[in-house]
Amino acid sequence: MLGKKGFAAIAAVGILLLASSARAHTEDVPFVADLLAGRHMDAGEVRVWNDGDNLHVEYRTIGGWHLYETHLAVATSLADIPQRKGNPPPGRFAYKHEDLDGASSDSYVIELADLGADADTLLYIAAHAEVRGREELVQNGGFEAPVVTTPEGWDIFDSGTAGLCWIVQWYDGARNYGGETRPEPAHLELHSEANNWTPYEGDQYAELDADWDGPSGALTGEPASVEIYQDLQTEAGAVYTLSYAFSPRPGNADNVLLVEWDGQPFNQQHSASGVGLSDTSWTEFTHTVTATSSSTCLSFTELGSADSLGSLLDGVSVLGVEEQEESAWGDGYDFPGKNWATYITYTVQ
Numbered sequence: 001m002l003g004k005k006g007f008a009a010i011a012a013v014g015i016l017l018l019a020s021s022a023r024a025h026t027e028d029v030p031f032v033a034d035l036l037a038g039r040h041m042d043a044g045e046v047r048v049w050n051d052g053d054n055l056h057v058e059y060r061t062i063g064g065w066h067l068y069e070t071h072l073a074v075a076t077s078l079a080d081i082p083q084r085k086g087n088p089p090p091g092r093f094a095y096k097h098e099d100l101d102g103a104s105s106d107s108y109v110i111e112l113a114d115l116g117a118d119a120d121t122l123l124y125i126a127a128h129a130e131v132r133g134r135e136e137l138v139q140n141g142g143f144e145a146p147v148v149t150t151p152e153g154w155d156i157f158d159s160g161t162a163g164l165c166w167i168v169q170w171y172d173g174a175r176n177y178g179g180e181t182r183p184e185p186a187h188l189e190l191h192s193e194a195n196n197w198t199p200y201e202g203d204q205y206a207e208l209d210a211d212w213d214g215p216s217g218a219l220t221g222e223p224a225s226v227e228i229y230q231d232l233q234t235e236a237g238a239v240y241t242l243s244y245a246f247s248p249r250p251g252n253a254d255n256v257l258l259v260e261w262d263g264q265p266f267n268q269q270h271s272a273s274g275v276g277l278s279d280t281s282w283t284e285f286t287h288t289v290t291a292t293s294s295s296t297c298l299s300f301t302e303l304g305s306a307d308s309l310g311s312l313l314d315g316v317s318v319l320g321v322e323e324q325e326e327s328a329w330g331d332g333y334d335f336p337g338k339n340w341a342t343y344i345t346y347t348v349q
């Protein structure tokens with residue numbers, strides 16, 4: 001049972017939440033909601049902010065998604081967003097742009113006075129878009145998560161770490177080395193600014209001959225080659241574009257990367273020496289692959305000698321070949337009807 005202290009704590013949390021939701025949003029630091037296509041695909045974002053006179057709503061797409069139409073409803077109560085039995089028909093929204101022809105952004109500027117809104121007014125915003133794009137099947141293909149924070153610019157992460165998304169298994173090599181036993185679960189090694197080497201994309205990439213004890217550990221040269229994989233949701237018979245970037249580790253002679261897509265016979269090996277390199281040397285590979293079932297395992301394995309130094313991998317992507325047409329909504333709260341449309345709430349500052 002909650003005592004007085006419990007209620008006081010809840011009240012304090014409520015005040016904190018109100019305070020944070022009322023934090024000033026600007027064009028540089030807008031309120032941001034995901035733009036979800038077909039309910040679950042991340043197609044971009046909806047950004048909301050206001051100046052003294054106007055509400056600004058901006059759609060932005062990412063990753064090969066494009067805008068064809070946008071429809072926007074803004075009201076001071078949920079009931080004032082057009083709905084039929086709790087289903088919002090975008091065609092009846094007050095604001096619309098229907099000739100966007102594949103744009104990657106679209107903006108609305110609406111006078112706050114027209115909305116009957118001033119400071120502290122809570123607005124209900126239904127941001128809908130018709131988009132076309134290709135779904136990305138790989139999660140964390142750029143190895144941007146988890147973020148490396150060590151001063152050495154590299155770190156190891158257990159298979160199963162939140163955000164890592166890849167399953168990691170040790171590959172080959174001894175279970176004992178230097179008086180130590182190989183740790184479980186296996187680790188994936190991520191680099192951010194290690195040795196000032198350049199990622200293929202973003203800020204981080206992976207090394208597939210990893211490490212047992214991390215940047216503060218005493219072991220060097222331990223056998224730490226890994227296989228990493230994801231089981232992708234595919235469609236039997238569907239064709240996909242698989243791409244990734246490989247670099248030898250600078251200074252390391254023996255880097256051998258095996259790529260396997262189990263939906264069809266596919267087995268690709270890349271090897272290169274990093275001797276003489278002072279920075280990464282990325283090569284992007286692109287293959288057309290076919291799925292044979294509803295689940296396809298995509299895996300990358302270090303086949304070089306297991307000694308903590310090996311292949312570097314970044315920019316892993318699997319895209320559907322065909323563009324899909326989808327409805328998309330700024331992700332927030334569900335409308336009451338039997339639909340997956342969502343609305344955002346935003347407090348005017």
Ligand SMILES: [Ca+2]
Nearest residue numbers: 142201202204
């Ligand atoms: Ca990356």
Ligand SMILES: [Ca+2]
Nearest residue numbers: 211213217219
């Ligand atoms: Ca080590």
Ligand SMILES: [Ca+2]
Nearest residue numbers: 209305309310
């Ligand atoms: Ca190696």
